[in-house]
Amino acid sequence: MTDTESRIDTSRPHTARIWNYWTGGKDNYPVDREAGDRIGELHPGIGEYAKADRLFLGRAVRHLAEERGIRQFLDIGTGLPSADNTHEVAQRVAPDTRVVYVDNDPLVLAHARALLVGTPEGHTDYLDADLRDIDTILAAAAKTLDLSQPVALMLLGVVIFIEDDEESYGVVRRLMDALAPGSHLVLSHTVTHPDMPDVDEAVAFWNENGTPKLTQRTPAAVARYFDGLELLEPGVVSCSAWRPEKPAPDVAMYAGVARK
Secondary structure, eight states: OOHHHHTOOOSSOBHHHHHHHHTTOSOOOHHHHHHHHHHHHHSTTHHHHHHHHHHHHHHHHHHHHHHSOOOEEEEESOOSOOTTOHHHHHHHHOTTOEEEEEEOOHHHHHHHHHHOOOOSSSEEEEEEOOTTOHHHHHHHHTTTSOTTSOOEEEEESOGGGOOSHHHHHHHHHHHHHTSOTTOEEEEEEEBOOTTOHHHHHHHHHHHHHSBSOOOOBOHHHHHGGGTTSEEOTTOSEEGGGSSOSSOOOOOSEEEEEEEO
């Protein structure tokens, strides 16, 4: 057994593997599927959140590559490889795009080595690090990315794992401060919302049974991550409502894209 394999805990459900299960992937275990189904009973349709968040990633990356000329992406909290990963979407637009993925999940690491392979013209790299390890992330990313040029910082469904509000805002601010003018922040976050009370129950179940625990925030609190940046239209909204190709129901994952 490799060191990476020894770090994989299959006795408790894990968010990355449940997300993978909800999006139709195969990199999950019975404990993850059981928890995913139970959460689905508490909040029917929650699997659609994972799919909506994935579609938002594709639209945001495509917009930044096509319309904003972004050729560098720093994707922290990568999750398990799936269809249309950041590098695949961006390199379809511009094959010379460079992407650095960051995650600290050993199962993600095991699969990333094999699956996150980019175009010959571009470059795709992977870093095993925690979101809070800002200096480590930036130093390693600088080996692949030119941090003096604009970078898209991707934080999809990851700051939810930092419970303390000020710490989470500080992490995002420090990362953006290190990036050049013209860089963009792409962020999504689970929300608590009076119109979606069953979401709170599903999150409570998860925090009692799964790992890592997550924190919900209000839509207004999610908007705070973009303070000091120029928000792109339509602002911070349900990720299914961010420039959709066709109308879709709102989900309790809010997202936005903003320019430094």
